[in-house]
Amino acid sequence: MISINMIPSKRIKDLMLDLSVLKRVSPQAKVVEAVKLLDERRQSGCLPFLLVVDEVGNKEEILGKLSIDDILAQMEPSTMKMEELPIFWQSQFWEECEDILQKTTDSIMSPVKHVIHQSATLIEAVHLMNSGGVDWLPVVERENVVGILFKEDLFNEVLAAAQPKDDELSDDPS
Secondary structure (H helix, E strand, O other): OOOOHHHHOOEEEHHHEEHOOOOOEEEEEHHHHHHHHHHHHHHHHOEEEEEEEEEEEOOEEEOOOOOOOHHHHHOOOOOOOOHHHHHHHHHHHHHHHHHHHOEEHHHHHHHOOOOOEEOOOOOHHHHHHHOOOEEEEEEEOOOEEEEEEHHHHHHHHHHHHHHHEEEEEEOOOO
């Protein structure tokens, strides 16, 4: 059993990913450019997503994020009845590809729904993500975005809580 006194009081700033390591793309960039950037990130072992960032004066404004999931979600052939789809399946895929690749990143991105302060608690992040149906949150300090928090970061803390602590391990080999 985990004692409440054993749990460190981590804050969002302890888990967030620093903005300096994140790749950015313009909201006016074509999806075809973003696909190539996403593939580069995936091939290099980085997180396969891009921040969609607008330059406002000398400041960046994060409008959203673009991921492989965002691209594939836009390719759903919703204009046809499911009974008709198998007949057109192969050509429909390539038509959807051609269509999506010409769109701009801001038209298919996951927009920012909520932000969280870097001094907020982990349970606040869980609440915002669950209530907003998002898997990431921009992290702010004053009015500046300083990082990004992902659901995976929170899950890693759940995983850490599930690991036996040193004082819980027994030296008894039987």
